[in-house]
Each structure stands twice: as C-alpha cells, then as structure tokens.
Amino acid sequence: QVQVVESGGGLVQAGGSLRLSCRTSGRTFSRYAMGWFRQAPGKERESVAAINWSGGSTYYADSVKGRFTISRDNAKNTVYLQMNSLKTKDTTVYYCAASKYSSASSYANRYDYWGQGSQVTVSS
DSSP, rough: OOOOOOOOOOOEEEEEEEEEEEEEEOGGGGOOOEEEEEEEESSSSEEEEEEEETSSSSEETTTTTTTTEEEEEEEEEEEEEEEOOOOOGEEEEEEEEESSSSSSOOOOGGGEEEEEEEEEEEEE
16 A cells, blocks of 8 residues: 655745655655645645656646646655745645556546645735
C-alpha cells in the first residue's frame, strides 16, 4: 500500500509564500505521476498542478499559473508545490495524489493514492 503524506501548510498573509511537500512511501515513486488538488467546503475538488514521472512535463490550472511551481525529487520520494503571491482565494485544503500512470493529469480519477490534506490559510 502506498502512503501519501503532505506537510508544509499553514497561515500566511496575502502576497506571501508557502511550500507544500508530499512524501510517498514505496519504491515505485519515480514511476508515478503526482498531482496537487484543492477542495473548499461545498465545492468540487480542483486540480492545481501535476507533474509526470520524470519532472519533464507539468500542468497548472489557469488560476495558479505564474504563481505556483510543482517539482519533484525522486531520490527523496517527494513532490513539492511552491506557492508564491498567495491570495485569500487560495485558502483551502490541499491534497497530494499519486497516479500509477506516468503522465501528468488534471483528472482526479487518474490518481490512485491520496494524502489526508494540508490546510493553507491566506489572510488579508
């Protein structure tokens, strides 16, 4: 069973930065595509960013392009989401997910393993 654990959430002022980390157990991390999603209460889960197995291909939602950067370190079984120029509307729970498919995807149903979520709160 693959475990996915997020860390790095917290409270930050608008315009500030946070970096989320997501560590995945197991020896096959380097073959998984990874994604970050977010979900506000009462809303559908939204894809934020995704990265393919090698890190050579990425996807970003229009709402975060130019502000967020996804990256991965396969030696550490870890994927990161660097969030800059944060806005109050970025406040929600962020989830990390791992996909057995190697290519990056914005579709939640392509992901097999999910973390418990990390709260990000951006104050005005």
